[in-house]
Amino acid sequence: LIGICFVYVVEQREQPHLRGQPTTVVQYNSWKGGGLIVVSYEACKYGVKRSMRGDEAKQVCPQIQLVQVLVARGKADLSIYRNAGSEVVSILARKGRCERASIDEVYLDLTDAAEAMLAETPLESLEKIDEEALKSHILSLNEDGSDHKGNVKEWLHRSDADHHDKLLACGALIVAELRMQVLKETEFTCSAGITHNKVGSSVQFRCLSFILHHLMEGKLSSFAYAGQTSKWKQLGGKLGSSLQIDLGVNTVGELLQFSEEKLQERYGVNTGTWLWNIARGISGEEVEGRLLPNSHGSRKTVPGPRALKKIASVEHWLNELCEELSEYLHSDLEQNKRIAHTLTLHARAFKSSDSESQKNFPSKSCPLRYGSTKIKEDALNLFQAGLCEFLGSHRIKAQGSHYNGWGITSLSVTASKIVAIPSGTCSIMKYFHGQDQSNCSSKQANDRFVAEAAPLSPSGTERYSELHTTELPIEFRD
Incomplete structure (x- = not known):
């Protein structure tokens, strides 16, 4: 696994005078100097830590350079870092098969x-x-x-x-x-x-x-065995929690005390064998040849008192997120001839009567329709369906657009199931913009491709038709 140490290095390339100086990139929220996103090695030597905010970092290191991350649509714009990552991957791919793991990490076989x-x-x-x-x-x-x-x-x-x-x-x-x-x-x-x-x-x-x-x-x-189980892929969720609570396993090395049979008895044959193997460094997972991301997403975090408590506020941020997602999708379509099939909405929420409900907001998915207006409409419907389920009520009454007793602390929209457009299919970019299709062999064939690009969503989520033909049971009062 190769990590690209470029968040602050990108800024140093853009601003050469920062080279060799203690530098940190801070969030767009300037409260107390902004939260630190990344700290340069030079700044680390002075005791600057990521848990600090800009003002505290200045107290520890008065000469530190605070560079604010670019902002677009009221949130951090990571485009410059995403493009920088692609530069590096193109070089790494000269020596082997690359699999993009994140914006700044790549597996290389x-x-x-x-x-x-x-x-x-x-x-x-x-x-x-x-x-x-x-x-x-x-x-x-x-x-x-x-x-x-x-x-x-x-x-x-x-x-x-x-x-x-x-x-x-x-x-x-x-x-x-x-x-x-x-x-x-x-x-x-x-x-x-x-x-x-x-x-x-x-x-x-x-x-x-x-x-x-x-x-x-x-x-x-x-x-390596001293590493927490949460550092391992697929051990950060319910399985990891069960290992800690039920078996008292906090590090991967502690799995060595259990036999394969014991683990199989507890977690099933497949999972038990997998746990037994990873404790010994055995894994048959291959590096996939993937230079492009397998999903696109846009996210907004609004913690604490800034939590969203009105449908109007949620709709505002969904519009911003969907605009950004739509740009990613159209860029991918134009540059890489790929189309996404599934739209998913994720959120973190709380109820004033239940402080432990932070992780219980259900994720919702539907087939993805291209065009920012359609994505916005679908995302809002997904949110409303999730909110109904989260609050456990078939009819939700509110005054105005304000729901009492809930708040949204994180909101994201993701486009996944991205596949290459079949060879021989004409570009659908003009179709989405409503432009002339005379360059295509047949408009009917084009329409058929667009229809085929929107299969039903995965099992357990709403069907596309249900989201757009059934009135959601939400009542607003003036």
């Missing part, structure tokens, strides 16, 4: 490149190793602190290493080369966790995110 390197030149015969590779941190490598680079070089040159460990060593050399290439072409820095599988690389990367480049030898080390 170096198996073929490592095998080719090993076949061409045995590691023990390498005369010169790049200085960047010698900075690698190898977990389980015992060091006395006297000669780190010498110890790393000796590890890389081992003649008695098995084939898998030699591939890891080749991975370290390749990643060092890629990091230098990224720095040269984009001026961005990267960190990496290298191991035999995706699960291990992800955990190693997060456990050692403060190290610019680190390498893991063989199976997962005891240091």
